[in-house]
Amino acid sequence: MRLYPEQIAKQIKAGLAPCYFVYGDEPLLKQEALDELRQAARAQGFDERHKFDADEGLDWDAIFDASQSLSLFSSRQIIELTLPDKLDRTASDRLKELLGQCHQDLLLLISGPRLNQQQQKTAWYKALAAAGPVVPVFTPDARQLARWLEQRLGRHGLAAEPDALHWLTLAFEGNLLAAAGEIEKLALLELPQPLTLATLQQQVQPHYHFNPFQLIDPLLQGKVKRGCRILLQLRQEGVEAGMLCHLLAKELNTLHGLQAALATGQSFPQAAGSLQIWSSRQPLMQSALSRLPAPKLSALSTLLAAADAAVAEFDDDTAWRWLYALCVGFFDEKPPIILP
Structure with a gap:
């Protein structure tokens, strides 16, 4: 099942799935999606957490040892696994084996990079999609970014005039992390609402970013x-x-x-x-x-x-x-x- 970041809150109200795969190229949205899942898991008694990162090399034996061990202090645990850009045959087989061990006291939170259509046809991706929701996180385009910024401002009790909001989309296109930080700063300044273009240009430093594609x-x-x-x-x-x-x-x-x-x-x-x-x-x-x-x-x-x-x-x-x-x-x- 495909699940978008804004749908996570509604889905977990019905109960956590045994596995989630969060992937994409937008670091802020990916981190917030994982944080939301971690918070929901802690509320349901998943107090023990083991983290494995592909950047440090994947020791599959250690991952399986962690998934099969029980702590004296917690009966429910989270296994977090960051996948590399590509999975070879061995890694694909071990991942599918790990997915077969899911049970109600083990939550798998798996994250990865942006995947192309060919990668989404692989056996390991299909196994992840069958085990639980897959959550793609992509950098929003200009139209989606305006809506995201408006919602983000509202979360902090802020609002912006239309021309001010448009300026924000240009100032932070491709860099949600910087946008989130600037909005938090604006919330601390207790500025008159709604925010005007002149106010934003005086208070905010643009941090837009693009990739070649x-x-x-x-x-x-x-x-x-x-x-x-x-x-x-x-x-x-x-x-x-x-x-x-x-x-x-x-x-x-x-x-x-x-x-x-x-x-x-x-x-x-x-x-x-x-x-x-x-x-x-x-x-x-x-x-x-x-x-x-x-x-x-x-x-x-x-x-x-x-x-x-x-x-x-x-x-x-x-x-x-x-x-x-x-x-x-x-x-x-x-x-x-x-x-x-």
């Missing part, structure tokens, strides 16, 4: 202003231009492949299926193709080749200039700007 979707959607903002922030955060060239090359190659398949008379679903494009990404690709004809895609590939050549020559400034021109070029079918 967040650059792709705005470009496919034609949201060039947002894409360029992300690109400039990625450079400021020290992301390598070569890494972005690799990601963008993959997307452009996919668009070229789709366009070639459509030219042969295939339908879009057929073309997307043959290229193994996830169903969730197909609308983005279709939107981009409707805006970017073949000559424009070829021109964008030329810009990318220029950026890649600058990377090979260790000319970082020129590489970033070409990448910026490439991002702008995703806006419409007009020929892109060629840098001097």
